[in-house]
Amino acid sequence: MTVMQKKTQVRLDRSSRLGKRSTLKLLWSSLLILSLLVLSACGQNSESTAKIVEGKVNVVTTFYPVYAFTAAIGGEDANVINLLPTGVEPHDWTPKSQDIVNTSKAQLFLYNGAGLEGWVPNFLKSLNNDTKVKAVAVSEGVKLLTAEGDDGHGHGEEHSDDHADESSNEQQAADHHIDPHTWVSPKSAMIMAENIKKSLVEVDPAHKDGYEQRYNELRTKLEALDQRFTNELSSVPNKEIVVSHQAFGYLARDYGLMQHAIMGLSPDAEPTGQDIVKLAKLVKDEGIKYIFFEELVSDKLAKTLASEAGVQTMVLNPVEGLTQEQVNNKDDYFTLMQKNLQNLLIALQ
Numbered sequence: 001m002t003v004m005q006k007k008t009q010v011r012l013d014r015s016s017r018l019g020k021r022s023t024l025k026l027l028w029s030s031l032l033i034l035s036l037l038v039l040s041a042c043g044q045n046s047e048s049t050a051k052i053v054e055g056k057v058n059v060v061t062t063f064y065p066v067y068a069f070t071a072a073i074g075g076e077d078a079n080v081i082n083l084l085p086t087g088v089e090p091h092d093w094t095p096k097s098q099d100i101v102n103t104s105k106a107q108l109f110l111y112n113g114a115g116l117e118g119w120v121p122n123f124l125k126s127l128n129n130d131t132k133v134k135a136v137a138v139s140e141g142v143k144l145l146t147a148e149g150d151d152g153h154g155h156g157e158e159h160s161d162d163h164a165d166e167s168s169n170e171q172q173a174a175d176h177h178i179d180p181h182t183w184v185s186p187k188s189a190m191i192m193a194e195n196i197k198k199s200l201v202e203v204d205p206a207h208k209d210g211y212e213q214r215y216n217e218l219r220t221k222l223e224a225l226d227q228r229f230t231n232e233l234s235s236v237p238n239k240e241i242v243v244s245h246q247a248f249g250y251l252a253r254d255y256g257l258m259q260h261a262i263m264g265l266s267p268d269a270e271p272t273g274q275d276i277v278k279l280a281k282l283v284k285d286e287g288i289k290y291i292f293f294e295e296l297v298s299d300k301l302a303k304t305l306a307s308e309a310g311v312q313t314m315v316l317n318p319v320e321g322l323t324q325e326q327v328n329n330k331d332d333y334f335t336l337m338q339k340n341l342q343n344l345l346i347a348l349q
């Protein structure tokens with residue numbers, strides 16, 4: 001029985017209490033068509049209405065990159081449910097009650113950690129007491145960056161691991177201004193993918209071989225992407241990038257770039273007029289040719305700075321979620337990161 005049929009079955013069971021079973025039989029096919037129409041009409045938010053599947057390992061993920069890697073490694077052995085709907089930016093999203101219901105029934109809950117999902121501690125407390133769900137911050141093990149100061153213009157200094165033994169990455173994120181954007185660098189994405197694979201094997205050891213095999217395929221793709229970033233960015237003459245929100249710290253660290261952000265770690269941390277003037281001066285002094293912006297957040301500030309400094313804007317995608325258009329185009333982590341590399345090569349010539 002497919003998920004959709006099961007859903008229809010539930011609906012029919014519910015309505016059978018209201019009407020006679022004999023007449024209901026005649027309505028089977030029309031109800032099925034009707035419910036399919038309803039389902040496709042609200043396809044925009046299909047991820048958040050995804051259902052637990054019995055007989056499979058059910059994994060709830062918070063946002064796109066964790067979902068994409070988990071779906072790739074999980075393959076046919078795992079049912080992966082993503083909480084964040086298409087076109088939604090993760091920094092100010094919070095879960096709904098249905099998300100708590102689904103996660104309580106799942107075997108695994110995978111989130112980024114490093115402070116991205118501030119709602120996670122309370123969310124985990126609100127799950128059913130008898131839930132057996134295992135919660136894992138998949139960025140664990142990535143060497144984290146701090147963004148110093150509240151002005152949002154931190155230059156991504158490496159966070160010193162002074163209390164690595166007694167506290168997790170999560171605790172460190174709460175204590176400091178930790179940059180949560182680990183997935184934007186293929187190097188840290190590899191660590192995340194490995195954590196995801198280990199978690200799947202742990203909750204579902206019967207399908208270990210499949211998880212290992214699909215993880216190796218994903219790992220090979222991430223290594224190729226990492227090689228391309230390393231090779232192609234090593235030869236560009238300019239290394240300074242100006243971005244709208246401070247999401248490229250790990251990318252900058254791992255590939256020898258210097259990030260200047262108009263906004264802070266979260267896209268709603270707005271700059272002052274003085275910040276814009278300072279950045280415009282930097283853009284002119286350094287001969288920077290493009291200001292980067294992203295699709296899920298307003299490009300107003302990037303446009304303001306670009307016109308102030310007399311330069312162009314271009315997209316650099318932090319891959320925090322897909323737009324509906326990107327879903328339709330079958331874009332994924334790899335196609336978006338390839339486009340990022342192409343745009344970086346143009347901007348840094």
Ligand SMILES: [Zn+2]
Nearest residue numbers: 247265266318
């Ligand atoms: Zn972000």
